[in-house]
Amino acid sequence: MNSQSRSLADYVTAARRRRVPAIVAAVSVLVIAVAAAIFWPPTYRSTGIILIEQQEVPVDLVRSMVSSYADQRIQMISQRVMTSDNLMRIIDRYQLYPDKRRTEPREALLNRMRDDIRFSMISADVVDPRSGRPVKATIAFSVSYDSGNPTLAAKVANEITTLYLNENLESRRQTADDTATFLTAEGDRLSKQIDELDGRLAAFKEQNVNNLPELSQLNMQMMNRAEEELRETETRIRSLDQQIVYLDAQLAQLTPAAQIYTETGQRILSPSDRLKTLKSEYARASAIYAPTHPDILRMQREIDGLEREVGRVDTANDLARQLSDAQSQLASAREKYAPDHPEVKQLERMVASLESVMRTAPLTSEAVRADADNPAYIQVSAQREASSNERRALEKKTAALRAKIAEYEQRLSESPEIAREYSAIARELENAQLKYREVRQKQMEATLSRNLETERKGERFTLIEPPMAAEEPVSPYRTAILLMGMVLSLGAAVGIVLLLEALDTSIRSRRDIEALVAVPPLAVLPWIETPAERTGKTRVRRLSLAGAATSFVVAVVMIHFLYRPLDVLWAVAWRRFFG
Known part of the structure; x- marks a missing residue:
């Protein structure tokens, strides 16, 4: 159809x-x-509501070491509460699921227990004090348990709620304790590190006491002062050299003994003066006569006798004057006569003889004789001796100043490397001290936070609605x-x-x-x-x-x-x- x-x-x-x-x-x-x-069969649900209360002490005064958000912290607490050991302890205590305990494994009982537990967050619209914008904030959460027996549901829900409250207290206290303990250990470690760095810095200063960076300017000033003093000393030495030359010239013109004159007014030469005169005459005669000439032999014997009497005398000045005069005469004779002229030959022999004598003549002026009685000679000799002593002292001072300048130069050359090592140790010490102060400050805050958690003045869970036996089933x-x-x-x-x-x-x-x-x-x-x-x-x-x-x-x-x-x-x- x-x-x-x-x-x-x-x-x-x-x-x-x-x-x-x-x-x-x-x-x-x-x-x-x-x-x-x-x-x-009816199912009864017993629910407990836990309020998340903020800490009583203002956060600006005491900051808690528990920095995680409430949602995250509650989820972590839930994982700790919902462990197999806790759930099995509750199952055994209240004889839950008696018909299933004989036939089903332990994992099935735990899954059934977790399915019967209800957990939900309670949020509210609040205004964020930092940004001023409305946000959703968790202000509480509920914990429920479903069972066919309302009294049993209330007991189990109370047990689970107690686990949440206790776990929150324990976790917050443990977090505060762990933070304080860690900061204390870190502070002690930094304190030991600072002591080691102080020791290193002290040893470095002791090893480089004169080359420290803060002494670089002083070393530079000291070196400049030493160089200036060295210049002054060298100038003084040159002045003393000129003075000694001048005094030697005066001594050359003076005799140690006072001059003695005859009745006729003729000066009687002293043995030293006689020796100088004979040497000058001997140098002139050697250029004229042969070495075996009687006059040459006579003058040689007289010179030897006088030298045994008065010692060797300085004839360098006289010989130099004679040599200069001989050289002038030789130059004039060469202009007038031929090179083989007897007078030219004689002057050439005289110049050669004077040069030979000067090479063997003593280069130092004769010492002041102890028996000198010429006041002028004694005075000039004393001035020369004082000048010589002062020059020797200045030479020692010059050597000391040069060594000191070299030392200062070495200090300044080593100063950059030492300054680098010193700065590295000092910077490491400063960083360690800064970190130590920061850690100690955080340690004080952690101690206050631990006291805050111990006295339960921080953020806490408050049971505002305890689980009760339900009158009406939920299903x-x-x-x-x-x-x-x-x-x-x-x-x-x-x-x-x-x-x-x-x-x-x-x-x-x-x-x-x-x-x-x-x-x-x-x-x-x-x-x-x-x-x-x-x-x-x-x-x-x-x-x-x-x-x-x-x-x-x-x-x-x-x-x-x-x-x-x-x-x-x-x-x-x-x-x-x-x-």
């Missing part, structure tokens, strides 16, 4: 025709729903089950009617014949109901009514005895709708 040709009247007719299966299907689904709503939602059962019963009735009609191939009306043979019938005979059919319909109707009544009575009795007494339900309904 073509279902598109059916009208509403056809569907109504089909529903009347299939009312018995429809009623049976609807009643069956409704009975199942009522049974599920009644016999489904199942029986009203929703009943309403869903009613909807499903109607759907089952409609569905069974449509199914039976779709499977039925009987011809029941004129439209069915026309759809089958495509020819309209000549006449339509009305339905003739027999007495047996009427009796069967009546019996089916009565049975349906009896079944519906029986289902209703059974449902009411089950609600009264298994769910809640009818008088209580009536009172609740009256209060809800008419109260």
Whole structure:
């Protein structure tokens, strides 16, 4: 049959025709729903709410060492609370899941326990004091436990809530203690490091006491002063040299003994003066006469005798004057005469002789004689001796100044490398001291934070709503089950009617014949109901009514005895709708 040709009247007719299966299907689904709503075991939930309170002491005064956010910290605490040891201890203490403990493994019990525990964060819109913008902040969280026994649910929820509170206290206290202990150890380590650096710096200063960077300017000034003093000393030495030369010239003109004159007024030469004179004459005569000449031999004997008497005398000045005069005469003779002229040859021999004598003559002036009695000689000799002594002292001073200048130069040349090493040690010491002060400051803050956590003045968890035995179950939602059962019963009735009609191939009306043979019938005979059919319909109707009544009575009795007494339900309904 073509279902598109059916009208509403056809569907109504089909529903009347299939009312018995429809009623049976609807009643069956409704009975199942009522049974599920009644016999489904209730689940009670006990919930505890924990408030996250800020620390009492202002954060600007005492800063807590626990710097993580509340959400992060609560999740970490949850992981510590939900350990297998804690959950199994609770299961064993309260004898949870007795029917499953004999058949299921430990992991299944733990998973069931975790599924029955509920955890949720409670947030609120607050204004961030730093940025001034509204943000969501976690101000509390709830911990729940589901169980078929409300008292047991409350006990387990209290146990879990206590674990959260204790774990928070312990974790915060442990964090503060660990931080304080770490900072104390770090401070001690830095203190030892500072002592070592102080020792290194002291040893470095002692080893380079004169080359330290702060003494560079002083070393430069001392070197400049030593160089200036050296210049003055050298100038004084040159002046003393000139003075000694001048005094030597004076001594050369003086005799140690006072001059003695004859009655005729002729000066009597002293042995030393006589020796000088003879040497000068001997040098002149050697250039004229042969070495075996009687005059040469005589003068040589006299010179030897005088030298044995007075010692060797300085004739360098006299010889130099004679040599200079001889050289002048030789130059003049060469201009006048030929090179082989006797006078030129004689002067050449005289110059050669004087030069030979000067090479063997003593270069130092004669010492002051102890028997000198010439006041002028004694005075000049004393001045020369004082000048010589002063010159020797200045020479020693010059050597000392040069050594000191070299020392200062070495200090200044080594100063950059020493300054670099000194700066490295000093900088390392300064950094260690700065770090030490910073660590000690943080250590004081950590100690205050530990005291803050010990006295529970910091951020803490406060149980504002402890878990209690629930009066109403959270599941199942029986009203929703009943309403869903009613909807499903109607759907089952409609569905069974449509199914039976779709499977039925009987011809029941004129439209069915026309759809089958495509020819309209000549006449339509009305339905003739027999007495047996009427009796069967009546019996089916009565049975349906009896079944519906029986289902209703059974449902009411089950609600009264298994769910809640009818008088209580009536009172609740009256209060809800008419109260």
